[in-house]
Every structure is written in C-alpha cells, then in structure tokens.
Amino acid sequence: MSRVPIHLKVKLPFSWIATRTLFPRLFSQMADLSGMRKPYHSTEDVFDIDHLISLDPLQQFNAWLHEACKDKTILEPNAMALATATKDGVPSVRMILMKGFDVSGFRFFTNYNSRKAIELNTNPRVSLMFYWEPLKKSVRIEGTVEKLSEEKSTEYFSVRPKDSQLGALASNQSSVISGRDALLSKYKELQEQYAQQESVPKPEFWGGYVVKPFAYEFWQGQTNRLHDRLRFRKLREGELLDESVMHKGEDGWVIERLCP
Template identity: 40%
Template sequence: MPDTSSGGQAVANGEAGDAESGIAVELPGMRVSYERGSLVEEELAATWADQLRLWLEEATKAGVPDANAMVLATADADGRPSSRSVLCKGLDEHGVVFYTNYTSAKSHDLLATRFASATFPWYALHRQVHVRGEVVRVSAAETKEYWDQRPRGSQLGAWASPQSRIVEGRPTLDKALAKVQRQFGENDDVPVPPHWGGWRIRPEVVEFWQGRRDRMHDRLRFRRVDERWIVERLAP
C-alpha cells in the first residue's frame, strides 16, 4: 500500500527522495523562464539547412558543449522506440549525417524502418531543432573522407568494438583494442571497417523551437511538399 505520510506524499508528487541518502528532487517546482530570444518568420534563413547551420554556429560561439550532438530516435520492426545521443558530422541541403557501426542496434532499427528523427537540444540557449525523415546510407567515398579526419584512437575503436553486443566485461573490450593496435601497429593507415559508415536523415520536416516566456514558445517548421518547402507556425 502506498505510504500516505508526508514522506510518501513527497515521492508521489515527484520529489524523488531517497530516505537513506537524503537526496530530494522537487520535480513539480523545477522550471526555467525562457526569455533569451524569439523567432519570427521574417528572420528565418532561406532554407532549413541554412537556418540549422546558423543556429549551430551560434551554439558553438556561445560555448555550448558538443553543439553538434543530437538525440537520435529510432524504432525497431515492432515499433519499440529507442533513443541515444550521436554527433552530427555532416549537414547540407540533402540532410544531416552521423556515423556508426552498421551492425549496431540503431542500424538494425534503421534497416527495418528506414526512418528516424533527431533533436539538437541547446538548453542553454532555450532552443531545439527537430529533424525527421527517411534515412539512407552515405556513399563509401563520403564515409572515407570523414574517416580520414578521425583521430587514430577513434579509428581503432571502431575496429575493436562489436557495438551493441553483450560482452563479458571491460577486459574483453580492452583486449580487443590491444589486438587491433597490434594489427595496425603505430604507423600503418587504418582502413574503414566494412561494418562502419554513415547514415543521412533526409528531412521531411525540420522544426525550429525557441523558448518564450509563459510557455508561449515560437515553433516554426519547414515542411517538404513534393519538391518545395513551406514554412508553418505551430502552436506551442
């Protein structure tokens, strides 16, 4: 039976308290007044890609950590969703690009449904951008161009990690990395693994969200209609 004492009521109200640790989080009272900016149609860039690039630049200049990080959401063949953070490593009028292991859980989802969404969460600027659409693999040439820019350690890690698979423990991963390091030595070029590459989300909609006071946020959406894009304002 639920505890109806004051302590039990606090937990029920969202104060995720731990009696032993003394930690309490008052979730209902946690809020921020968004007053850092506004977004109007007249100030939008000509294309969604230009607007996203502009906001990425502003987030970077503002010192937002990992400004190119985005929360990638996928679903498996049964419709069960998953989300995780990835880094956007490509942006143009064709879409946004990230790289991963093609045998990973996210890639299995993408192969099953061919759709994904991604959110750039710039909390410090009271901004978000949502991208949703079909996914396609990037070309081998584009993957190679990005791969050659990666730190050597990241290249070796891509060879060593059986991403998303169950492993016995950390030593298993350390041994796999050591094996790869011996395989390629200190100076040999590290080739792109056959199981690794990029995915491009080709947007159908891109929404730009700017927090406003009293939760009357600005939401402007680029939506693709046939071969053209229209801009729509959504209620907050």
C-alpha cells in the first residue's frame, strides 16, 4: 500500500497541473533568463590601480565596506558567502555574517559540529565572497581559518540577544531532525531552564573562526562586461616582481589586474 499522505496525493498533482495551466508564461520565463540584464558602471566610472584608497588590501576592504555600510539599501553589508571543501576537494558554500576584521583576519561564528566546521577540521582553506549589489562591487578573499580562542568566542556569545543564545543551544546545526516541532520543543525546554537567567552560557560546541587572507580580489562591474578586477597576493617563494604586470603594494603584497 502507498504510504504517501492523502493530502499530498490530492493537492500536489492538482496544484502542479493548475499552476502550469494557469501560468504558462511564468514557467517559460523560469526556463529562460537570457533577457535578465542590469546596467553596471559606465566606461567613465572605472576602478583602476590609481583609484585604490590604499595599497594595503585590508584598508581597501575597509573603504569598500564603509561605502556599503553608508548605502541604506544594503541591509547586511557584512553578509558573505563562505566556501569550504572536504579534504578530497568536494566544495560547499553558504552565507554567514562577518563579525569583525583587523590585521589578524576576518571573524565569523558558528556551530563547531556543523558541516562547514567538519570540513574546516580537515581542510582549513576557505574562500569568502562579499557582493554589494547596489554598488556593483564584490570582494573575494582566499585564506586559511583558525579557531578563535574560547575567551573571544565567549565574549561575543555573551553580547548576543538571549533568543539567539538559546537558538544556538537548541540547534545541532546541519544535523537531520524529525521536524520543526522537535526544534521548537527543545527551544522551549531551554527557555524554561534559563528563565531566571539574563543570559545563557556559551556551549562548547559553538564559537568563532578567523580567516587569514593570502589573496584578495576587488571587482567592480562594467555594463559592457569589461569589469575591473584587481587582485592582491603575496609573491611566491623565489618569484620576482614583474613590473610589466605587477604593482608593488604594501607589506609584501603585489597587485595585478585580471581579465574580466
């Protein structure tokens, strides 16, 4: 006997057929996005070496992030994609929030048992990507991660709203769960357990990482697709500065222009 619930048996085929019949254009548009195109920067508004605010990529990142923070249409300028990979090179990517940066690197927080954390345990190489759509600017960072100290993780956990603290406690991030109810009942159980306390202690399975960059790419989009791409990287051992294609940055960084 079929184990498909009766409401799915009835509703799914009906809604599928009805949607296709009533909205055929929607379906054809979903299949073809070739006409979807927005203007980027004009040829009078390019991003070249002499437009860099600094020859230090961290300062340059700081300048672009500030620009993104000033744009009120960008609600989460600190949102970034984090790409990780297993030790065999199987990639995965997800959005996270960058919670601070300085010369030591870019910090984020997560569950140490999550898929990303398991991948980071055996392969610390990551790539980060910020995209600020209204500015048509993105920054791509490559580096390696290290775990933040317990003190630093605790310090950040303690300033999170209590609801978020409880949420972190309730979620065995990336694990399979029977349904939303199971998560909610765990959350309610924790709410009761910590009802008398203003905040919740950080669980040991939760904490931060710092990404230590070895390359940055600053990208700015051009309408004609001749996008600007300036990459900062360190010279490889024994590699000499080739002045025909490289510019000397600060602190051993070199800057190169990449084809779009």
